[in-house]
Each structure stands twice: as C-alpha cells, then as structure tokens.
Amino acid sequence: MEAKPSSTSPSTFVDQLVVPGDVILDLSSMANQTIKLGGGLRQDGDSISVMKAGNLRFTKPNKYWVESSHKRYVPNAGDNVLGVVVDTKPENFLVDIKGPALAFLPVLAFEGGTRRNIPKFEVGTLLYVRVVNANTGMNPELSCMDANGKAAEYGVLKEGYMFESSTGLSRTLLSSPPYPVLEALGKKLSFEIAVGINGRFWVNASQSSTVILVGNAIQKSESLSLVQQKIYLEKLLKNIQ
Amino acid sequence: MEQRLANTLNMTVNEKKFIESALLSDLRVDGRRPFDYRKLSIIFVREDGSSEIQLGQTRVMGFVTGQLVQPYRDRPNEGTLAIYTEFSPMADPSFESGRPGESAIELGRIVDRGLRESRAVDTESLCVISGKLVWSIRIDLHIIDNGGNLVDASNIAALAALSTFRRPECTIGGEDDQEVIVHPPEVREPLPLIIHHLPVAVTFGFIGKENIVVIDPTHHEEGVMGGSMTATLNTNGEVCAIQKAGGEGVLQSVIMQCLRIASVKAADITSKIKNAVESYNTERSLRKIKRHNPSLTAVKNK
Numbered sequence: 001m002e003a004k005p006s007s008t009s010p011s012t013f014v015d016q017l018v019v020p021g022d023v024i025l026d027l028s029s030m031a032n033q034t035i036k037l038g039g040g041l042r043q044d045g046d047s048i049s050v051m052k053a054g055n056l057r058f059t060k061p062n063k064y065w066v067e068s069s070h071k072r073y074v075p076n077a078g079d080n081v082l083g084v085v086v087d088t089k090p091e092n093f094l095v096d097i098k099g100p101a102l103a104f105l106p107v108l109a110f111e112g113g114t115r116r117n118i119p120k121f122e123v124g125t126l127l128y129v130r131v132v133n134a135n136t137g138m139n140p141e142l143s144c145m146d147a148n149g150k151a152a153e154y155g156v157l158k159e160g161y162m163f164e165s166s167t168g169l170s171r172t173l174l175s176s177p178p179y180p181v182l183e184a185l186g187k188k189l190s191f192e193i194a195v196g197i198n199g200r201f202w203v204n205a206s207q208s209s210t211v212i213l214v215g216n217a218i219q220k221s222e223s224l225s226l227v228q229q230k231i232y233l234e235k236l237l238k239n240i241q
Numbered sequence: 242m243e244q245r246l247a248n249t250l251n252m253t254v255n256e257k258k259f260i261e262s263a264l265l266s267d268l269r270v271d272g273r274r275p276f277d278y279r280k281l282s283i284i285f286v287r288e289d290g291s292s293e294i295q296l297g298q299t300r301v302m303g304f305v306t307g308q309l310v311q312p313y314r315d316r317p318n319e320g321t322l323a324i325y326t327e328f329s330p331m332a333d334p335s336f337e338s339g340r341p342g343e344s345a346i347e348l349g350r351i352v353d354r355g356l357r358e359s360r361a362v363d364t365e366s367l368c369v370i371s372g373k374l375v376w377s378i379r380i381d382l383h384i385i386d387n388g389g390n391l392v393d394a395s396n397i398a399a400l401a402a403l404s405t406f407r408r409p410e411c412t413i414g415g416e417d418d419q420e421v422i423v424h425p426p427e428v429r430e431p432l433p434l435i436i437h438h439l440p441v442a443v444t445f446g447f448i449g450k451e452n453i454v455v456i457d458p459t460h461h462e463e464g465v466m467g468g469s470m471t472a473t474l475n476t477n478g479e480v481c482a483i484q485k486a487g488g489e490g491v492l493q494s495v496i497m498q499c500l501r502i503a504s505v506k507a508a509d510i511t512s513k514i515k516n517a518v519e520s521y522n523t524e525r526s527l528r529k530i531k532r533h534n535p536s537l538t539a540v541k542n543k
Contacts, residue, residue, distance in 0.1 A: 084251045096251045124254040161259040161270060202255070208263040216272050 014058040018066060022050040025064070038065025039076055069168025073098040073198035075134035082162060082196030083142065085125040093121060095129065098198045101139050105129060109143040111151035126157045126202065128194050157194055160204030163215040167199045169222045181221040184233045185214055188240065213240070252464045260465050261449040269462070271297070275455045276502055279390075281510065283401050283517040289431070289525075290406030294398040297459065298388025300332075303398030304381040305406040309421070312368070312375040320367020320375040324353045324399065326382045333387035344391070351484050352382070352396050355440040355473035359481035362403065363435035369411050369421055376408055378434070389460035392471050392484075396442035397510060404439075404518040407431035440481040441510045443503035444471045447489050454499060456506065470499060476511040478504040 013024045025035070025048040037043065040052040041064055050056070054068025073081070075097060083095035083103060092104040105127070107118045121127075133141035146152040165173075173179050173195045182193070191205035191214050201218065203211045217236055221229050260270060267275055279297035286293070290305035312319060326349045328336040336342065341349075356362060367376035380402065382395045410429045412422050446458035446466035458466055468488020473481040480500060485491070 084253050086251055122254065124252060124257070126253040126255050157255065159258070160255055162253055162256055208259065208266060208268050211259070212263065212268055212270055212272055215270070 013056045018050045018056045019053045023047045035062045040066025069166045075099045075140040079131045079197045081198040082200040083127045085121045103140040105142040162202045264453045278457045285521040292401035296394040299394045300385040301394040301398040302383040303402035305402045307408045308377045310377040317372035318368040319364040321377045324380045332384040354482045359440045366435045438475040440473045441507040442473045472503040474507040476508045
C-alpha cells in the first residue's frame with residue numbers, strides 16, 4: 001500500500017469510494033478542530049479510518065460519514081424509518097425496523113401521550129417513526145414525535161402497500177433535487193409515498209393498480225441507468241393512457 | 242423470545258389487506274395477472290448433474306450424485322432414488338439450521354412423490370448385479386433464496402439436475418464374472434440416466450375470503466394465502482401427483498380448472514428445461530472436442 005501523505009485534506013476522499021482500512025483524516029495535522037463522525041468511520045489514535053465500503057460524505061462544517069447500499073439497516077439516531085409493530089409490552093411497542101435488533105417505541109412517545117391515552121396497535125401495524133437513540137448493544141429507541149414534541153408526520157400509515165428496497169434506493173428517493181423517476185411518475189399519477197431510510201417505502205393511491213405500478217417502477221429503476229430509466233418510464237406511462 | 246420475533250416474516254396489516262383487495266380486480270403486487278408464472282431461468286455449471294434455478298426472487302440449487310450400494314431386499318434389481326433438502330438460514334431467517342422444518346420435509350416429499358410414483362427415472366437400468374450392486378441416486382436441493390413457491394423451483398432444479406447427470410459406465414468382468422469394473426469418465430463416456438418424462442410441479446395459492454386462485458405465489462402471497470395445492474403433471478397432461486395439505490377447502494370444479502391451467506404451464510416449463518439441457522449438452526460435447534484436439538486449442542490460445 002502506498003503511504004498516504006500526512007497532510008491529507010478531506011477533499012481528496014469526499015464523494016469517493018472508500019474501503020475498510022482507508023485512512024481519511026490525520027488528526028495530528030488538524031489542531032483545534034472538532035469533527036463529527038457518522039456511520040462507517042472510527043478513530044484509531046490520531047487517524048480516522050473507514051470500517052465499511054461505500055462513498056465518503058461530508059457536510060459543512062464538520063460531519064463525515066460513509067454511505068452504502070444494503071438490504072439490512074443499521075439504526076442511526078435521527079433517521080426516519082418505517083417500522084412494523086411485532087409485539088406490545090406494557091411500557092413499549094416492539095417494532096421491527098429491519099435492524100439487527102427489534103426497536104422499542106415507548107407507549108408515551110406520542111404527542112400529548114399520557115398513561116390514559118395509550119394508542120392501541122395490533123400486530124402488523126405500519127408506522128412512520130423516528131429513531132431517537134441507537135447505541136450498540138442496546139435496542140434502538142423510537143419516537144412518534146419530532147424534536148419539539150409534535151406529531152408532525154409521524155404515526156400510523158393506513159392502507160397502501162409497503163415495498164422493500166435497499167437503503168441506497170431509499171436515500172436516492174429522499175434526495176434533493178427529487179429522484180427523476182419519482183418526479184416523472186408524479187406528473188402523470190397521483191399517489192402518496194412515505195420513504196423510510198431503512199429500506200422500505202410505502203405507497204398509497206386511490207387505485208390499487210397505481211400502487212402496484214409505482215412500487216414496481218421504483219424498485220426496478222434501481223438497477224437502471226439514467227437513460228434507461230427515462231426510456232422505461234416513457235414506455236410505462238404511455239401504456240397507462 | 243425477542244430474537245424469534247425478529248426472525249419471522251413480519252407482514253403488515255396493510256400488505257395483507259392490499260394483496261387481497263388488489264386480487265379482487267385481478268391484480269398482483271409484482272404486476273402479474275393471477276395465472277402468470279414468474280420468469281424462470283435455468284443455469285448449468287460446468288459439472289454434470291448440477292443446476293441452479295431462478296424463479297423470480299427464489300433461487301434453488303440442485304445437485305445429483307450417484308453411488309454403488311446394495312439394493313433393498315424386496316427390490317433386488319432396482320436402483321434407488323433419494324432426495325435431501327437443505328434449508329439454509331441464509332435463504333430465509335425463519336429457517337433454522339440443523340433439524341429440517343415442516344416445510345422442508347413437505348417439499349422433499351412432494352418432489353420425491355412426483356418422481357417416484359410416476360416412475361420418471363428408470364430405476365431398473367441402474368442395476369449392476371441383481372441383489373448385490375445397484376446405483377443409488379441422491380438429489381440434493383439447496384434453497385439459496387426464498388422468494389416464495391419453493392416447491393416448484395426445487396422440483397425444476399431436481400429435474401434439470403437429473404437430466405444432466407451422468408454416471409460412470411460399469412461392466413462385469415473378472416474371473417468368475419462377479420467383479421465390477423467402473424470405467425473412469427476419461428476411458429468410457431459416462432451414461433445419462435434414462436428419464437421417461439419430466440413431472441413438473443405447479444403450485445396454486447388460494448387467497449382471501451373468495452378463495453381467489455393464483456399460480457406461483459410469492460413469499461408475501463404465501464403469508465396471506467389460506468391454502469395451497471401442488472399439482473405435478475408432465476408435458477402430456479398426465480397428472481402424476483397432487484398435494485393439498487390442509488388449509489381452505491376447494492371446490493372440485495376449481496381443482497379441475499387448476500389442473501387444466503397446470504397442464505399448460507407444465508408443458509411450457511418442460512420445454513424450457515429441455516431447451517436448457519440441450520444447449521448444455523451441445524456445449525458439453527463442444528468442450529470435449531477441444532480437449533481431444535490439441536491443435537484447435539493451440540489456435541485458440543493464440
């Protein structure tokens with residue numbers, strides 16, 4: 001392996017493919033700076049090294065993390081996810097968020113939640129929730145409130161269908177500017193979509209055929225290039241009318 | 242306890258309701274019609290007697306091996322056929338490694354019954370010395386990914402692997418004509434099995450209150466369906482076996498309708514298997530020409 005120059009500036013690795021073992025930052029050369037590390041990075045003494053393959057991302061002023069696409073989801077605090085209620089306990093709902101462990105949704109983590117008005121969720125209820133706490137060795141903690149204690153958009157998703165995707169596809173669906181496939185579909189059809197960063201998305205529309213079409217188009221678009229996506233969508237949308 | 246909850250298929254209420262309501266207008270979640278089969282692809286690797294099947298998301302690997310054994314006492318001049326299934330937890334977290342589950346046993350039985358009861362494989366030709374030595378054929382089915390309808394996929398994997406399996410040729414010689422000589426494949430061309438016909442399994446699922454029939458159910462549809470039926474037919478439309486284990490009751494007229502559809506699908510799948518086997522065989526014979534013709538390989542290398 002070639003020796004990395006000690007004055008590695010972050011820009012050389014940002015938005016590049018990194019693999020485990022890559023040293024992206026040398027702390028000894030950056031005095032008096034605070035940096036925040038996200039998923040896939042760790043500190044080894046004075047160097048920041050990569051723990052998983054993916055693209056290195058950086059946002060100003062100081063956040064670094066590695067992005068990759070998986071079928072499995074590793075919970076991170078602040079993520080908006082789609083969860084399925086698996087069991088109900090006196091203190092918590094057990095929710096499956098596709099992670100290594102089931103997540104806890106405290107029964108009081110709802111807007112204006114008190115002991116008196118605990119919501120009743122049957123097993124299999126689909127929820128749009130926020131991850132509040134995700135520490136290794138502990139079950140992640142969820143909440144149906146935003147940081148201000150408001151319900152915001154969180155809560156039960158009724159009807160519709162939940163499709164599985166990779167975490168990478170979920171991220172592109174949420175990216176801005178909007179994902180071209182989603183934009184093109186939205187121009188012709190009216191539907192509702194909720195994307196969880198954990199590799200799940202929920203689609204609802206007045207007609208079942210629209211839900212199926214949108215869901216499958218999005219799933220299929222993942223493996224297509226931009227040009228192919230355009231051709232595929234043109235063909236698909238022509239067939240509707 | 243908690244781990245077990247994480248491993249089972251957690252289907253949402255939304256999904257269950259949607260699958261049922263969409264079916265009322267003849268729609269399925271993956272865009273198919275109720276009587277459409279998923280895309281089937283059959284891949285052979287270099288070795289004889291092995292196949293890999295992809296049916297939509299489902300992936301199954303079949304592997305056939307042969308061994309010389311003593312025959313059963315009541316069938317002294319018939320070879321034996323046995324099926325072993327391997328459900329790896331990699332394919333589906335609900336599969337436990339070690340002991341086979343209920344579904345693993347049922348799958349093995351259905352494939353086994355389809356082949357055995359219809360006498361698809363000629364077992365008498367597997368006899369070497371009556372009462373002493375016969376070929377025992379072992380079919381191993383490995384589930385690699387569970388995307389639903391494992392029975393059909395496994396059955397096709399077994400048929401494809403059997404069609405390409407070749408056993409070494411044996412002759413009897415020696416002083417008292419009791420010695421068996423197994424010729425290595427380099428000396429004498431190994432022999433394929435004698436397969437009279439291909440019994441193809443076609444599975445139907447019955448979903449919802451109205452018992453709507455769907456062919457080739459996916460993993461999610463299997464989670465919703467009230468019952469299923471597997472019909473094993475060959476390309477001539479002859480029914481070799483039917484499996485209907487519990488679940489919702491089905492009308493006789495529905496069964497007859499299913500069988501009619503199944504016979505069309507079976508013919509379709511049979512031709513797909515035959516085409517794949519044929520192209521494998523051509524490739525195989527071409528490969529041999531190269532091996533025995535050094536001048537040709539020399540040209541190739543340049």
